[in-house]
Amino acid sequence: MIQTFPVVGMMCAACSANVERKLASLDGIRSASVSLPGRTALVDYDPNVITPSEMQRQVAAIGYDLVIESDRNSDDIERQAFIALRRRVWMSWGFAIAVMALSMLWHPSASASDGAVQANPSLVKNLTLMILSLTDILLCGRQFFVTAWRQLMHRSANMDTLVALSTGIAFIFSVFNTFWGEAVWTPRGIENNVWYDASVMITAFVLTGRLLEEKAKGSTASAIRALMGLAPKTAHLVTDGTTTDVPIATIQPRDILEVRAGEKVPVDGIVKSGEPYIDESMISGEPVPVSKAKGDTVLSGTIVKQGTFTMKARQVGDKTVLAAIIRMVQQAQASKAPVQRTVDKVALVFVPAVVGISLITFFLWLLIGGTAALPHALLSAVSVLVIACPCAMGLATPTALMVGIGRAAENGILIKDATALEQLHRVDTLVTDKTGTLTIPNPDVDFTQGSDLPYEQRETLKPNAREAVESLEKNGIEVIMTSGDRDDAARYWASKAGIGNYRSQVMPQDKEDLVRELQSQGRTVAMLGDGINDSQALAAADVSIAIGRGTDIAMEVAQVTLMGDDLRHIGTAIRLSRRTVTTVRQNLFWAFIYNTICIPLAAGALYGVNQFQITPMWAAALMAFSSVSVVLNSLRLKKANIK
Secondary structure, three states, X not given: OEEEEXXXXXXXXXXXXXXXXXXXXXXXXXXXXXXXXXXXXXXXXXXXXXXXXXXXXXXXXXXXXXXXXXXXXXXXXXXXXHHHHHXXXXXXHHHHHHHHHHHHHOOOOOOEEOOEEOOOHHHHHHHXXXXXXXXXXXXXXXXXXXXXXXXXXXXXXXXXXXXXXXXXXXXXXXXXXXXXXXXXXXXXXXXXXXXXXXXXXXXXXXXXXXXXXXXXXXXXXXHHXXXXXXXXXXXXXXXXXXXXXXXXXXXXXXXXXXXXXXXXXXXXXXXXXXXXXXXXXXXXXXXXXXXXXXXXXXXXXXXXXXOXXXXXXXXOHHHOHHHHHHHHHHHHHHOOOHHHHHHHHXXXXXXXXXXXXXXXXXXXXXXXXXXXHHHHXXXXXXXXXXXXXXXXXXXXXXXXXXXXXHHXXXXXXXXXXXXXXXXXXXXXXXXXXXXXXXXXXXOOOOHHHOOOOOHHHHEEEOOOHHHHHHHHHHOOXXXXXXXXXXXXXXXXXXXXXXXXXXXXOOOHHHHHHHHXXXXXXXXXXXXXXXXXXXXXXXXXXXXXXXXXXXXXXHHHHOOEEEOOOOOHHHHHHHHHHHHHHHHHHHHHHHHHHXXXXXXXXXXXXXXXXXXXXOOHHHHHHHHHHHHHHHHXXXXXHHHOOOO
């Protein structure tokens, strides 16, 4: 059984990798794919061995929430979490500004009265800063420590581990200096400093980065929300001549419903009476409303442009075509491209590696500078912990793929998994079926007088087919047509479509053999078909594409489904794939270059040359910027020109 579960509480690539690893380790789960930007887990499991409740319990043990109850709305949970995060951000900045102001503006000096020495003014200042910082940790940064502890108990780590370590070290060292610094460091010639400002600023910057990140990540799921918005909430139920408005969830198969002009069709069914005109563009991509008559099929979410009619419900709830489309897009966005699997493996060892680099930095500075370098060694180690965020690296691929898959859905292209979207940009050859794919029966011919008409009159070329072929070949993709027709008929239709290379009198096995022959020549082959006889070739192709109005088996085998008959969508899908892959590469380049450059700078690689070093506060700001920049770069795909 394959099911998608919302996951709450993930903040970085290590989070999603840890949830995925935990799920994959459980008995009864065949595979698990966890999407950080999508906040979902796509799980293939045996319900006889493991239940969703057990999955939820196991995931909760490592600090995350798997939403399984139908009465719990994941969007509401995320919304409440976002509001709480925003509140923590404002509170944290309040503490940060107060601590920074006191640190810079309060300059205590010792004084005496009547021969009695008053309390140490520096101690009073530091105690005030300590109380403010501790309150900030308890109210705003507590979750970092809770999650880090849970991760430690399960021998794993994530971004919260780095934040907890960095803020904790800065705070504990400052507390030590507040009470014992003068006695320990001053005799050794070491300046007694406190880093309460670093502790609160790290918390404020990290929380701010997460707030911006969550806001930006929410935009990547806009395509799913738009699809869900197509489903109506109520329907007009007709019972014994009386019409009653009822919730959509109460509709059952065979119920009679009334649908009026301007409304959405509530469920899938057939027209019982009336002759409406319905806008099916969200399914077929065709902008012109379609005339419907008694017995015709109508689909949930399509819009009645003209006329009132009654219908008999057939598929309801999650059985409708719209629900299937939403489910396919969700599963595609939760799936992972091959490059993301590599990134996930890196993310699992990244945090422990950063902790190791931080320790090496600390001991190197002690070795280089002697005992007097202890504060600088700690500062450098903390900066490394803060700046080495795996978030940007983890978000680089899935955010771009999510936006790309969503953009495809908006254009009538359903992509089954992320691998297909990644593979499409490599396609250099398209093998296409003829009948039902390039051509359709001639609507002017009545095939009940016999089918002995010339082939030129039996069929007609699909609109835009020739334009689609020309566009593909202009972009370096060779188009090869296959047909079971005799050679003269196949040559005629290939010529009409502008295709120079064709195969005639082919059987299903011949189509598969052609695909494999082209692959053996080093080509990346896409197969386009709509019938059962295309299923072998579709399964063999590098990328399989089906026509949405084709047979169920063709659509089941295919990785990409075109909703409607506009073959220009093939070129659109390939161009979108190229833009998406380019965005992924840009994101990965930025994420890796960021860490490659910033970690040495935070460790103090240039300190001996020009005294330059990234402080913990600036490290937190740069870390937040890197994650947000990757998400924003992915969102550019929503406006990219793919026509």
